[in-house]
Amino acid sequence: MNKNKKIYLLIILVLLLTLPLFVSNLYYLHIINLVGIYTLVTIGLNILSGYTGQTSMGQAGFFAVGTYVTSLMMMNFDLPFFLALLIGVILTSIFGLIISIPAMKLSGPYLVLATVGFGEIVRLVLLNWTPVTKGAAGLTGIPFPEIFGLQIKTEKQFYYFIIIFVILGIYIAGRIAKSKIGRTFSAIREDDLAAEAMGVNVAGYKTAAFVISAMFAGLAGGLFGTFSGVTSPDSFTFDDSISFLCMSVIGGNKTIIGAVVGAFVLTVLSEALRVFQGTRLIIYGFILIFTVIYMPNGLVGIIENLKSKILMKKENKSME
Amino acid sequence: MTHGLNILSINGISISFGGLKALSDVNVHVMKNTVHGIIGPNGAGKSTLFNVITGLTKPDSGDIFLEGTKLPHIKPHQLVPLGISRTFQNIRLFKEMTVLDNVLIGQHVHTPTPIISILLNGRKSNEYEKISREKAIEALEFMGIEDKMNDIVKNLAYGQQRLVEFARALAAQPKIILLDEPAAGMNPTEKVNLLSIIGKLRDKGYTLILIEHDMKLVMNICDNISVLDHGKIIAQGQPEVVRKNPDFISAYLGKGENLNARNKRN
Numbered sequence: 001m002n003k004n005k006k007i008y009l010l011i012i013l014v015l016l017l018t019l020p021l022f023v024s025n026l027y028y029l030h031i032i033n034l035v036g037i038y039t040l041v042t043i044g045l046n047i048l049s050g051y052t053g054q055t056s057m058g059q060a061g062f063f064a065v066g067t068y069v070t071s072l073m074m075m076n077f078d079l080p081f082f083l084a085l086l087i088g089v090i091l092t093s094i095f096g097l098i099i100s101i102p103a104m105k106l107s108g109p110y111l112v113l114a115t116v117g118f119g120e121i122v123r124l125v126l127l128n129w130t131p132v133t134k135g136a137a138g139l140t141g142i143p144f145p146e147i148f149g150l151q152i153k154t155e156k157q158f159y160y161f162i163i164i165f166v167i168l169g170i171y172i173a174g175r176i177a178k179s180k181i182g183r184t185f186s187a188i189r190e191d192d193l194a195a196e197a198m199g200v201n202v203a204g205y206k207t208a209a210f211v212i213s214a215m216f217a218g219l220a221g222g223l224f225g226t227f228s229g230v231t232s233p234d235s236f237t238f239d240d241s242i243s244f245l246c247m248s249v250i251g252g253n254k255t256i257i258g259a260v261v262g263a264f265v266l267t268v269l270s271e272a273l274r275v276f277q278g279t280r281l282i283i284y285g286f287i288l289i290f291t292v293i294y295m296p297n298g299l300v301g302i303i304e305n306l307k308s309k310i311l312m313k314k315e316n317k318s319m320e
Numbered sequence: 321m322t323h324g325l326n327i328l329s330i331n332g333i334s335i336s337f338g339g340l341k342a343l344s345d346v347n348v349h350v351m352k353n354t355v356h357g358i359i360g361p362n363g364a365g366k367s368t369l370f371n372v373i374t375g376l377t378k379p380d381s382g383d384i385f386l387e388g389t390k391l392p393h394i395k396p397h398q399l400v401p402l403g404i405s406r407t408f409q410n411i412r413l414f415k416e417m418t419v420l421d422n423v424l425i426g427q428h429v430h431t432p433t434p435i436i437s438i439l440l441n442g443r444k445s446n447e448y449e450k451i452s453r454e455k456a457i458e459a460l461e462f463m464g465i466e467d468k469m470n471d472i473v474k475n476l477a478y479g480q481q482r483l484v485e486f487a488r489a490l491a492a493q494p495k496i497i498l499l500d501e502p503a504a505g506m507n508p509t510e511k512v513n514l515l516s517i518i519g520k521l522r523d524k525g526y527t528l529i530l531i532e533h534d535m536k537l538v539m540n541i542c543d544n545i546s547v548l549d550h551g552k553i554i555a556q557g558q559p560e561v562v563r564k565n566p567d568f569i570s571a572y573l574g575k576g577e578n579l580n581a582r583n584k585r586n
Binding site for chain 1: 431
């Protein structure tokens with residue numbers, strides 16, 4: 001890493017840590033916290049669909065499992081938050097493992113349909129397994145997390161709580177993406193037969209991608225439950241899966257930072273469009289079509305393009 | 321045939337797709353440290369034979385022996401560590417990735433994956449990465465395309481893409497490299513370059529098996545040739561012997577035509 005990059009990172013870190021001082025409006029802070037949670041889901045989705053090429057339209061299913069398991073562990077067994085979260089993440093990864101088995105034999109639209117099916121199954125189970133999930137009414141009174149006796153309950157406290165997970169998530173995902181593992185994921189996306197012929201255990205790596213994406217969604221879910229305090233199957237519909245996919249594609253699904261950009265833009269947009277509830281998905285649809293056609297690498301791709309253009313101009317000028 | 325020199329034996333391989341017999345009782349013996357050509361008209365079963373050797377297609381019957389040991393019916397990726405590596409007829413590169421990354425995937429089985437070290441940006445993972453890069457660059461230098469290593473593969477010329485694929489196969493540190501029509505789409509200069517690369521690899525101790533349509537190239541470089549037609553081996557041996565074989569002449573070149581006429585058409 002060069003010096004410039006380190007300085008930029010430091011500036012961003014300081015900005016992030018002091019952000020609540022500038023944002024006094026609690027509603028805005030709430031949105032920012034949601035952005036953090038959705039970022040985690042989108043990071044997982046980027047690894048799965050952007051890197052490995054396994055498009056999932058059932059990410060809300062993993063998100064739901066994480067939310068419900070973590071919340072129920074805290075509510076029914078009085079487990080401390082971190083233990084409950086750990087169980088939530090592990091269980092969600094097991095779901096990822098299970099989904100990866102049919103996914104091995106499917107690709108393209110067939111895989112997408114299978115993941116849609118998974119998301120719907122989870123939602124229907126939550127809706128109908130009333131003794132445990134309380135059905136359509138959902139869970140209420142999910143406890144707040146506690147660290148060393150300090151209860152996290154205000155928006156500001158949650159901000160710092162969530163941002164730690166997000167930074168950690170970005171770091172870990174970034175390490176995976178830059179390593180041999182990320183390279184192998186990309187190779188599978190580009191040509192899985194050639195990857196197999198070069199000695200890559202394609203089935204194993206696909207499973208790993210599903211498990212990693214499920215882990216991120218499960219982690220985000222655990223945070224979402226305790227952050228919201230209440231949850232119901234309504235938060236985990238097919239629309240939500242589409243939202244996650246939009247975040248991933250619009251932000252740029254071949255980079256980790258694209259997840260942050262996508263989650264931010266779409267969460268803010270969806271809040272701004274709250275008044276036009278019904279037309280929200282139509283607008284999403286248009287943005288998605290526009291993105292896929294004109295900026296296949298998402299917003300991050302556009303920024304990269306601009307950067308390289310400016311650099312070229314500078315070089316040309318210095319040559320003159 | 322003497323066993324010591326024999327690196328790959330294909331014994332009685334048969335396979336049929338539906339009613340079509342793609343290969344029937346094919347026997348091929350590849351000698352160590354040679355270039356072995358597999359030729360034949362379109363649809364003769366050459367690529368199928370490659371797919372059987374690399375485990376992509378399971379034969380109905382027959383066995384393959386690598387250095388005297390029978391190859392078990394395992395997944396294709398498990399064959400790479402045993403020393404078999406290949407290129408494809410219609411280039412199969414990772415198009416959106418850089419040339420270097422493509423060749424690094426070739427090294428996949430020889431690079432450990434220390435997960436903890438990767439996550440913590442530890443010294444071990446960085447060291448492995450550095451060694452892999454050095455070896456990958458070595459393979460690229462061998463092909464003479466090290467100056468392209470940071471280019472995205474899809475932006476390269478066709479002939480260069482073939483060399484990248486070759487470099488990727490070489491990076492897997494194989495004993496045997498299978499080349500499926502390596503000269504297809506190359507211009508004459510690139511073909512000369514390819515010939516010298518193949519020759520150099522043989523000198524370094526590799527065994528190469530190649531499918532090729534360019535007869536001039538095949539006759540020039542191959543030590544042994546097997547001729548496939550309709551899934552059967554119809555002629556086998558050194559180029560000089562094979563080119564005089566009447567079966568080969570009638571099946572592959574048509575009756576009454578000579579080699580030069582064929583070459584002009586190419």
